[in-house]
Amino acid sequence: MAVIRIEDFFYAYPPLLPEGQPIEVLHGVNLSVERGEFLAIMGPTGVGKTTLCLSMNGLVPQATGGVARGHVVVLGHDTRTTPVAELATRVGIVYQDPESQLFCPTVEEEVAFGPENLGLDPAEIAERVSWALQVVGMEAYRQRSPSHLSGGQKQRLAIAASLAMLPKVLILDEPTAGLDPVGQAEVFGVIERLCRERRMTIVMVSQDAERIARFADRLAIMWQGRIVRVDAPPRIFTDQAFLEEVGLAAPQVSELAVALNRRWGTGYRFTLLEEAEEALRRDLRGGQISS
Amino acid sequence: MNIQPCIRTEGLIYRYEPGYPALNGIDLEIPEHAYLGIIGQNGSGKTTLVKHFNGLLKPTAGEVWVYGRATSSRPVSELARTVGYVFQNPDHQIFGATTREEISFGPRNLGLSEAEVEERTEEALAAFDLEAYAELPPAVLGFGLRRKVSVAAVYAMRPPILILDEPTSGLDWRSARELMALVDRLHAQGHTIILISHDMRLIAQHTQQTLVLQEGRVLLYGSTREVFQQHEVLQQAQITPPQINQLASRLADCGLPQDVLTVAEFCQAYNRLKEARE
Known part of the structure; x- marks a missing residue:
């Protein structure tokens, strides 16, 4: 069953000046994400990746205004009409800049903030806070001020704050940039645990081809306001002509596979270091033995 | 080697506040015309170190010399002629009303004649392919273009030494590649380039020397090729070499050389091994 279903979604931000034109960003996005899937999204800057993320928790268009057409449906709820507060219990989102989403004096309060806003009883809140901090490996930092954490710790805290809402889907917008x-490595460690051990549905925007190759089930390529291709990472990463066209990098072992295939007529499709090592x-x- | 250092530090210590120093005894010679990468985790002292090269920071102890003259006695404005510094975030340095004005600001501040200011500005606009944006406010340009403007503005002052602090962060791959092609060209024209980055692939591909900092000290300093062969030492600083270099290392038993820095170098070595057998 699709957890996220995006159909012909168009979106334009309101004009910057009163007499100006709306700023069209999404030009008909189609995408579906299955339960328990880890879907990565790659694309150059300015193609609408962040806008698409925000459409999945309803901030686009509910907080941003502008013009939206088509549908973004998450767990059966249309994000244009379901209140953002209600969506927040189903969809967790982690932004590129953790500073922008941390504001409490201690780590513990930061994680408790969302559940407290749901009006849960204190025992339930305490349990969720402990659980979320444990998942991201931050129990030891409970009383710390978020502003004294390293970048990786801040981002893990932002993930914990999302998890405390017990979302079914986690959306991460370039969390390691x-x-x-x-x-x-810390942040990817947490993300890997969430998808492997907890089968959480994850949508992650990232430019880290080597880690996408390792962790993602499918890779969606975004280009000029549309999803232009969704495929298994190895198929995309060894399609050099396509990557060149959309201006994206592949893992180095995938570039190597393409170069060796050209020279030796082999059919290599490495995306992981271990695959390349084994095959080469x-x-x-083999050659040494036969000679 | 008979190349004079353009930057030299001795016993350089710097403290932002009392307590553990951000730089804890750095002895370093950077040869003229180097293409130096500086790597290390956040907090290892990379930015603190380079801010000593243009005099933005003065040593708590020890000394820094640029072209043989101690920075402690030289004002930042004078060092700016010699050492250009491109900030990590272009928006920290951009303030001109138009791209042309932004780029002419530095040369004008050097007290050059208007004709000379104009000549340098036009040359920088051309070198960075920014002519089409000359009359636009930098604020309306995309992030990649703003980054280019920030590099062009420093370039227009024609400092022999150029420092770039994470120049490709926030850029997508194509914009990063374009920017690095420009930086390579500046190096080829004779500039000394100092590049801070977390992107090991970029460091391996572009730089000739690499400095690894850890907790305010020099962990490794040498040719980029030598540094990326020191897997165990790099691991102490939790730095992973580029994937292609790791692959060569794993295939050492098959005859792959250990100093591979790029995919092209790996291919050459691999093809030689294959061809030797045929």
């Missing part, structure tokens, strides 16, 4: 390598070792060793 701007993080250092340690922070990136077999190739080089």
Whole structure:
């Protein structure tokens, strides 16, 4: 069953000036995400990825205004008509810049903020806070001020705050952009656990081809306000002509596969380091034995 | 090597506040015409270090020399002629009403004649392919273009040393590739380039020397090729070399060289191994 179903969705932001034109961003997006799936979205800057994310929790168009046509349906609820507060218990969202979504004096209060707003009883809130902090590995930081955390810790805290609402779907908009390598590894560690152990439905915008290849079930490519292709990551990452056209990078081992295929007529489609290692070792060793 | 260092530091210590120093004893010589990458986790001291090169920060202890002269006695305005610094966030440095004005600001501040200011501005607009945007306010340009404007504005001051602090963060792959092609060209024209980045693939592909910082100290410093062979030392700083370099390392037993930095280099080595057998 599709958890998210987007059909012919058009969206334009309101004009910046009163007499101006609406700013068209999405030009007919079609996409569906299955339960328990990890779908990655890649695309150059300015093609509408963030706008699409915001349409899935109703902020577009409910908070942004503008003109919307078509449908974004999440767990059976149309996000144009279902109140944002109600959607927030079903769809968690984590933004690119964690600073913009953290505002409480302590880590614990940050995570409790959402459940408190639902009017839950204190025991239930405490339980959710403990659980969410444990999932992201931040129990030790309960009393810390969010402003004293590293980038990776801030982003894990933002994920915990979303999880405390017990959403069925988690949307992450470039959650590792701007993080250092340690922070990136921390955040991907949490995301991997959520999808592998908890079968959470995850939609993640990212430019990290190597990690998308490792974790995502499917990859959607966004280009000029549309989803132009949805496919298994290895099929997209070894289609060099397509990647060149949309201006995106593949993992280095996928670029290598394309180059070796051109020279040796092989049919390699590596996306993971281990795959490339195994195939190339077999190739080089096989030759040594036969010679 | 008989190349004079353009930047030298000795016993450089810097504290933002009392306590653990952000830089904890840096001894460094950067040769003229280097293409240097600086890597390390956040908080390792990368930005703090480069801010000493253009005098934005003065050492708490130790000394920094730029072309043989200590920065402690030189005003930032004078060092700006020698060391250009492109901020991490272009919006921290952009304020001109138009792109042309933005780019002419630096040369004008150097006290050059109007004719010279104009010549440099036009040259920078052309070099960065920004002529079409000359009359537009930088604020209405996309992020990638604003980044280009911020680099062009520093370039127009023609400093022999150019520092770029995470120039490709926030850029998509195509814009990043275009910007790095421009940086490569500046290096080829004779500039010394100092590049801070978290993108190991970019560092491996473009730089010639790499400096690895960890907790305010130098963990590794050498040619980029040598540095990326030190997998175990890099691991101490939790830095993972580019995927293609890791692949070569895993296939060492099959005869792949260990100093591979790019996909093209891997292909060459692999093809040689295959051809030798046929």
